[in-house]
Amino acid sequence: MFGWKHTKADRRGEVVDHDTDGEARERAARRDEAVRGAVEQGLLGPDAAVVGLLDVTGIRESAAALRAAFDAVVAPGTPVLHAFAVKASPLVPVLRLLHEEGIGAEVASPGELALVRAAGLPPENTVLDSPAKTPAELREALALGVAVNADNPQELDRLDALVASAATRSPLGIRVNPQIGGGTIGATSTATETSKFGVALRDEGAREWVVQAYADRPWLTRLHAHTGSQGIPLALLARGVAETYALAEEINARIGRRQIDTLDIGGGLPVNFESEATAPTYAQYARTLKAEVPGLFDGRYGLVTEFGRSLLAKHGTVVARVEYAKSSGGRRIAVTHAGVQVATRTVYAPGAWPLRIAAYDAKGRPKPGPEVTQDVAGPACFSGDLLAEGRSMPPLEQGDYAAALDTGAYYFAHHYAYNSLTRPGVYGFAPDAAGGVAFATVREPQTVAEVVAESGGAHTSALTTLGAPGSP
Ligand SMILES: *Cc1c(COP(=O)(O)O)cnc(C)c1O
Secondary structure, three states: OOOOOOEEEEEEEOHHOOOOHHHHHHHHHHHHHHHHHHHHOOOEEOOEEEEEEEEHHHHHHHHHHHHHHOOOOOOOOOEEEEEEHHHOOOOOOHHHHHHHHHOOOEOOOOOHHHHHOOOOOOHHHHHEEOOOOHHHHHHHHHOOOOOOEOOOHHHHHHHHHHHHHHOOOOOEEEEEEEOOOOOHHHHHHHOOOOOOEEEEEOOOOOHHHHHHHHHHOOOEEEEEOOEOOOOOOOHHHHHHHHHHHHHHHHHHHHHHHOOOOOEEEHHHOOOOOOOOOOOOHHHHHHHHHHOOOHHHOOOOEEEEEOOOOHHHHHHHEEOOOOOOOOOOOOOOEEEEOOOOOOOOOHHHHOOOOOOOOOEOOOOOOOOOOOOEEEEOOOOOOOOOOEEEEEEEOOOOOOOOOEEEEEOOOOOOOOOOOHHHHOOOOOEEEOOOOOOEEEEEEEEEEOOOHHHHHHHHHHHHHOOOOOOOOOOO
């Protein structure tokens, strides 16, 4: 019935509540080692003024913690697929690493599906959710056997036609919006009254329509909701899951059989950007769900989760060289090479997305205090291009490095091409056998020649010759 292998009892299953303080300290120590190693090994320097670094050990730890957290609460034998939300870190080697750790993928575009396939993930470990799937995308997903959650009635019409015309192994479901309200960040709240995602359950007639949709289609076996991302408190996330579970129970009761066999509870576990600690933890969330929605884990439903930010954020660091240190109107300003191109959300919405900044000296060693108030600016040509404003920290001097912490998800992998700034290289790191740190290239730095090519370099005269006298 289920296409994926259910997660085995975790190797470290007994340590669901492992020492998160100790883990955080070790993570910070690994990061310091990596910054120093990156400078020593020349990945970072005058000619490579900004890089993204990924902590392979930390990513493995988070994947293991996620598996262990759910293994600890589900009935034995419950099929569980943890599908990483690819949009949080769309990098092929990251997807492969997570695959090796027993994690599948949630995709929302043809590009993301292609990344997952390039990483070698099997279709049965992949889920397609997106609000704007084309007929071609749906056809491809069904041909491959990728699970699909229909966003709306028009999409369900398209699935009807496809299911009628060809056999598919794809598990199919509907995404609902329980309309339970948003969190502290509007842009990442998906269960608001007027959210663009899913079937808005509390709208007039909508619940009845959903029940009938399942009654009419025995092949609809899943139900999906993703209540939101950063800024949603655990209790609200749990309410979204509770509403989804209650709907599945109602549908199965009214149809008179267990047609819905799998609940896709989405992702959205918030990340702590204020300190090193991992909080909340997957274990806390799983226990909250067990308390609030006991039936969810009793073995009658298979589960799909779709965590993104919480798996990767803590394991990525943007490190940028301080090109100049200056002062303006009495304010110290470190002008670095990391700004809006690698920290777009933080620069445009600093109140909602503050980042911790760590100071390193020219050799990549942590800088001691005393602290001074300074701005940490990016390279882009607008005055709001600041990683941090009025921040108290050890003074950054020319040639030092500023590190934007917790940027492993939705930051440096999400380059924004302002000022034609090149995409930085991304490197994974792990301890080597000799007690040092080893690096592997995850993504090459983009070259200036590539920027030209991607900016119409092959079409220089396209506009001047268009409609010119004598042209066709
Ligand atoms: C973005 C998204 C996720 C992941 O959200 P995180 O906050 O990164 O965990 C999961 N499911 C869907 C449908 C999404 O759009």
